[in-house]
Amino acid sequence: MDDQVIRRLGMQLRALREQLGLSKEEAARRVKIITAESVRKMEEGRLGPKWYTLVALAAIYGANAFEIARRCGSEAGYLAKVEGYLIDESSLAHRLPATRTSNLRADIDHCRKMMDHHGMVAWARERGEQIILFLETEQDPDSWDPQLSGLLFRAYDLLVDANTRSGAAHLQSTLTIALRMKALAERLVDIGGGSPDILATAHYRLADVYALLKQPEKSLIQVREALSRAKTAHARCEAYRILLHLHREAEDLSALRDVVREVERYVAGLHGFSHGEACVRQGLAIALSRIDPPRALRQIEEALRDYQRAHT
Known part of the structure; x- marks a missing residue:
């Protein structure tokens, strides 16, 4: 990356942070993937942020990573590769290399394994949030990518699962994610993408959230939808588990x-x-x-x- 671009990025990031009154330490704490020293080096123009880092910082500053990148480009047009992503000033088009896609899939699977077998729910939730932030930024609404959307669905599934295991602390935000997950599943099914149980999964996750929110009628509707669409024993077992939970205290x-x-x-x-x-x-x-x-x-x-x- 050009030194001038790095300096401009640093100035932009510093200005955004100071507008919010955040210290470097607080910014690093919120982003979770960098240190305060890294924030300092980036703002001083001594360290070029990786694309993922820029996305994460922009998110906590309430800014858009693509706009920051565009404003910091040279007059001839900003064209830079950052951690394998191609960004062009004219279209801000970007693509995800196949190797990165497989890495993200493995990352999501690893999070689930650590949560299921080692009880690392909080860690999986934080990592899931980071992956979702990254993928939602990568997804171009004008050029819908089924591969990215499939990964995003898996990340949504991970986060909803982690949050429902955590109890009531994150339920309102989890409901939003679960509804996005269902909408994404419907779109994937429309184009013939996703796993056979993608809609059933979305419905039983939503049922789980409604059950925890003490909305049994809505939960029951989602359970029945899940059962009607389930193709595998796993999806049916999940739906029946929730169905039993909804009825076991019934008068x-x-x-x-x-x-x-x-x-x-x-x-x-x-x-x-x-x-x-x-x-x-x-x-x-x-x-x-x-x-x-x-x-x-x-x-x-x-x-x-x-x-x-x-x-x-």
């Missing part, structure tokens, strides 16, 4: 019995020994404890066997 025991019978019919045909199946059996046991304790005990035993089989 109407007849409705609870109907749901229990429906879920029992489904799990009777499962032989995958998955974590999802074990969770459904656990939910079934809790529901059955209100209407038939001996059957509840049998489901607990089945759930324990499923957990053991899934982790051996």
Whole structure:
């Protein structure tokens, strides 16, 4: 990157930070991916920000990374490669190399693994937010990229999952993300993209959020949508898990019995020994404890066997 461009970027970033009254330390803390010393070097024109860093800083400053880059370009036109991204002053077109795409997919999968197996929910949530920020900036609304959108859907899924595991702290923002996730899934399905269960996933994630927001009617609608669209056992298990949760405290025991019978019919045909199946059996046991304790005990035993089989 040209030295003059680096200096201009530094001046822009410093001006934006000072307008908000933020210290270098506070800016670094909010961005999470750089140190205060890096902020200092960038503002002094001694360090050119990587594109991802510029996007993150612009976001906390309430600015647009592309506009910052454009304003800092030379009179002949700003053309620079920053961490593999091509930015052109005339169109601000940009592309994501295939290697970077696969890296992001691996990054999302790693976050989920760390969350599922090591309980690192807060870490996965923060990383998911960073990936979403990056991908939403990369997605050009005038040139819709299904590959980027598929990655964005996976990142949304990660963040909604992490937030619902965290309880009520992030639910309003999570609802916004879940609704975006559903809209994105619908668009991907329209063009024949995404996994077979992409819509079912969006619906059961939204159902989970509505359940935590104490909106059972909306949650139930989303659960039924998920079940009607589910193609795999995993998606069905997730939807049935939420369905059982919605009914297990219901005063109407007849409705609870109907749901229990429906879920029992489904799990009777499962032989995958998955974590999802074990969770459904656990939910079934809790529901059955209100209407038939001996059957509840049998489901607990089945759930324990499923957990053991899934982790051996």
